[in-house]
Amino acid sequence: xxxxxxxxxxxxxxxxxxxxxxxxxxxxxxxxxxxxxxxxxxxxxxxxxxxxxxxxxxxxxxxxxxxxxxxxxxxxxxxxxxxxxxxxxxxxxxxxxxxxxxxxxxxxxxxxxxx
Amino acid sequence: xxxxxxxxxxxxxxxxxxxxxxxxxxxxxxxxxxxxxxxxxxxxxxxxxxxxxxxxxxxxxxxxxxxxxxxxxxxxxxxxxxxxxxxxxxxxxxxxxxxxxxxxxxxxxxxxxx
Numbered sequence: 615x616x617x618x619x620x621x622x623x624x625x626x627x628x629x630x631x632x633x634x635x636x637x638x639x640x641x642x643x644x645x646x647x648x649x650x651x652x653x654x655x656x657x658x659x660x661x662x663x664x665x666x667x668x669x670x671x672x673x674x675x676x677x678x679x680x681x682x683x684x685x686x687x688x689x690x691x692x693x694x695x696x697x698x699x700x701x702x703x704x705x706x707x708x709x710x711x712x713x714x715x716x717x718x719x720x721x722x723x724x725x726x727x728x729x
Numbered sequence: 730x731x732x733x734x735x736x737x738x739x740x741x742x743x744x745x746x747x748x749x750x751x752x753x754x755x756x757x758x759x760x761x762x763x764x765x766x767x768x769x770x771x772x773x774x775x776x777x778x779x780x781x782x783x784x785x786x787x788x789x790x791x792x793x794x795x796x797x798x799x800x801x802x803x804x805x806x807x808x809x810x811x812x813x814x815x816x817x818x819x820x821x822x823x824x825x826x827x828x829x830x831x832x833x834x835x836x837x838x839x840x841x842x843x
Contacts, residue, residue: 651834657817657836658835658837659772659821659832660834664831666828666829709830711828714826715777715826717762
């Protein structure tokens with residue numbers, strides 16, 4: 615069963631607009647961590663933001679924020695004031711449980727920012 | 730130094746060749762990972778090393794042989810690969826293996842098997 619689901623294969627947004635990338639997850643473990651990574655065409659995976667299952671507040675990192683709705687098991691990434699350099703593949707990922715050795719990725723969303 | 734360095738960046742090999750991928754980090758991390766990423770797909774976990782010991786092997790074929798000679802270095806030895814093994818191989822590290830620890834990734838080795 616898919617642990618992480620990203621339902622938007624591709625998104626096109628105008629520069630300076632805000633964009634929301636969707637992510638839902640499936641786990642029965644009360645302890646888990648949710649991550650967003652950006653992968654430009656160069657191939658490197660760049661960490662953007664983290665949300666822990668016990669965190670009371672939504673995570674924010676500069677222009678990135680995470681809309682964490684625990685009951686709905688969703689962890690959407692919000693990028694404010696998008697820039698051309700935001701064009702990339704975006705992956706939602708999860709580590710769960712004790713040990714938490716595996717970081718499992720969703721299928722990704724290709725974001726294209728138009729000038 | 731917050732980098733994970735992978736060499737080579739590109740590798741072309743025949744099915745009878747033996748080659749190795751190298752990954753290095755100097756952040757003092759004690760967990761290191763190998764991921765395989767096919768085009769337009771997410772990374773898939775292959776191996777996890779924790780404190781230089783192999784802790785996860787995701788049923789990877791034996792033609793891939795990982796090695797962690799010390800806490801800073803991770804190798805992936807390749808032998809008798811198949812064309813379908815062509816992919817981007819990503820190395821990553823984290824301080825330890827915990828739920829809240831992010832992975833630091835290298836830029837990968839693009840492998841082509843002819």
